[in-house]
Amino acid sequence: MTDRPRNVAVIGAQWGDEGKGKIVDLLCEDFDVVARYQGGHNAGHTVKFADKHFALRLIPSGIIHPQKLCLLGNGMVIDPEALLEEIANLRAAGVVIEENLLISDSAHCILPYHKALDLAREEAAGTAKIGTTGRGIGPAYESKAGRYGIRIADLLDPDVLRQKIEFTCAERNAVLRDVYKRDTFDPKKLYDDYLRFAEQLAPRIINGTVWINEQIRAGKRVMFEGAQGMMLDIDHGTYPFVTSSNTVVGGVCTGLGVAPKHIHEVIGVAKAYTTRVGGGAFPTELNDAMGEHLRKRGNEFGTVTGRPRRTGWLDLAVLRTASTINGLDAIALTKLDVLDEFEEIRICTAYKVHGKTWNTFPAFAVAHHDYQPEYKTFKGWKSSTAGMTTFEELPAEAKDYVRFIEDETETRVTIISTGPRREETILRRS
Ligand code: GDP
Ligand code: IMO
Numbered sequence: 290m291t292d293r294p295r296n297v298a299v300i301g302a303q304w305g306d307e308g309k310g311k312i313v314d315l316l317c318e319d320f321d322v323v324a325r326y327q328g329g330h331n332a333g334h335t336v337k338f339a340d341k342h343f344a345l346r347l348i349p350s351g352i353i354h355p356q357k358l359c360l361l362g363n364g365m366v367i368d369p370e371a372l373l374e375e376i377a378n379l380r381a382a383g384v385v386i387e388e389n390l391l392i393s394d395s396a397h398c399i400l401p402y403h404k405a406l407d408l409a410r411e412e413a414a415g416t417a418k419i420g421t422t423g424r425g426i427g428p429a430y431e432s433k434a435g436r437y438g439i440r441i442a443d444l445l446d447p448d449v450l451r452q453k454i455e456f457t458c459a460e461r462n463a464v465l466r467d468v469y470k471r472d473t474f475d476p477k478k479l480y481d482d483y484l485r486f487a488e489q490l491a492p493r494i495i496n497g498t499v500w501i502n503e504q505i506r507a508g509k510r511v512m513f514e515g516a517q518g519m520m521l522d523i524d525h526g527t528y529p530f531v532t533s534s535n536t537v538v539g540g541v542c543t544g545l546g547v548a549p550k551h552i553h554e555v556i557g558v559a560k561a562y563t564t565r566v567g568g569g570a571f572p573t574e575l576n577d578a579m580g581e582h583l584r585k586r587g588n589e590f591g592t593v594t595g596r597p598r599r600t601g602w603l604d605l606a607v608l609r610t611a612s613t614i615n616g617l618d619a620i621a622l623t624k625l626d627v628l629d630e631f632e633e634i635r636i637c638t639a640y641k642v643h644g645k646t647w648n649t650f651p652a653f654a655v656a657h658h659d660y661q662p663e664y665k666t667f668k669g670w671k672s673s674t675a676g677m678t679t680f681e682e683l684p685a686e687a688k689d690y691v692r693f694i695e696d697e698t699e700t701r702v703t704i705i706s707t708g709p710r711r712e713e714t715i716l717r718r719s
């Protein structure tokens with residue numbers, strides 16, 4: 290038995306793509322189970338080591354490690370076809386996927402009409418569009434909240450599946466046809482397709498809540514892998530420019546059926562600067578050569594959609610909000626190396642909105658985009674930190690940068706990432 294916290298949640302502390310995949314992969318050696326609790330294949334988590342490169346969407350990043358058991362929790366929305374494709378791709382890359390991948394029977398299914406509705410709505414919204422990943426995530430969570438969603442368990446009961454598909458397809462078809470002038474779906478074909486997917490997925494489908502609690506009772510160590518980021522949370526993010534699930538740590542309880550007392554540590558993953566994909570407020574955004582430099586050097590292009598990510602300075606109002614809502618025990622600061630070439634680096638310490646100063650994210654101001662960020666300017670270190678593995682090696686300016694973040698968020702930075710690979714990491718705690 291070690292004195293480390295047994296179960297740890299790794300969550301995004303900004304707008305997603307913070308490097309959660311890398312951190313989960315790095316830490317999961319010490320864990321037995323890796324579980325996702327929300328989201329779907331809108332996520333794109335990158336894992337790199339040596340000459341290997343994997344992009345995970347639905348499957349927890351722990352799958353790369355043989356012996357780790359991976360669960361897709363009830364809080365997720367799963368496109369069975371996308372899942373089967375991901376399994377096939379990972380197997381082709383040499384990853385073993387057998388009894389180590391399990392799916393909660395209470396997770397919800399994404400159907401093709403969800404995706405069609407997502408795309409149709411985005412197009413109809415014009416400039417007010419959210420900039421979704423177009424995977425049907427929002428409409429699938431709507432079906433869930435509307436209580437007519439199709440759950441994974443329904444795939445195992447052909448009569449129930451047929452009835453549910455007939456009912457929901459008729460209704461969604463009417464919206465697609467009459468509101469959006471789009472093609473409709475044949476329920477018979479959907480039924481046949483989903484029955485086929487069900488056959489292939491059936492051996493993995495379990496009661497995820499019972500299973501994960503058995504693991505916890507048996508003393509197994511569980512890592513909870515968040516998708517997206519805290520600012521994309523449906524309740525706490527920059528609504529309506531958010532995803533449709535609870536990305537915050539509270540989502541672990543509802544999205545897996547795990548009691549709060551079983552979450553022993555929460556690690557917030559944050560980039561050393563900020564990015565976001567899609568629309569919505571971004572107070573520290575840089576629409577200039579410096580923003581372009583961050584995008585190029587940080588390779589800031591979406592893992593799922595390939596879209597260029599918006600880039601900007603680190604925002605402490607965001608991190609303080611993430612720290613409070615998630616009770617962060619530690620921060621994993623990623624992509625420090627991307628800042629290596631700047632003469633000066635800025636950190637936003639607060640915003641002025643209509644004359645009032647905010648040092649956490651003000652929900653009411655989201656729609657106005659009227660932020661005046663207050664910055665502290667740091668001298669750049671102008672030398673390579675790429676691949677460094679000890680804190681002592683870092684240039685003094687980089688150390689100051691990290692310490693300032695710790696002071697302002699009152700949270701320790703225990704991991705510093707200095708490159709995309711597993712081995713390019715500074716661990717500041719044994
Ligand atoms: P996630 O969605 O939070 O898992 O993050 P993504 O995988 O979508 O995006 C993070 C990107 O940054 C990936 O391409 C990673 O390989 C890369 N990355 C992660 N950490 C570092 C780092 O410390 N330095 C650099 N240069 N790249 C990193
Ligand atoms: P990972 O897990 C970054 C964004 C989309 C859009 C909004 C809603 O890789 O960090 P959705 O398709 O979920 O309805 O889109 O959320 N978004 C992400 N941005 N990283 C992600 O995942 C994201 N998943 C969704 O760009 O703005």
Ligand code: MG
Nearest residue numbers: 306333334592
């Ligand atoms: Mg990503």
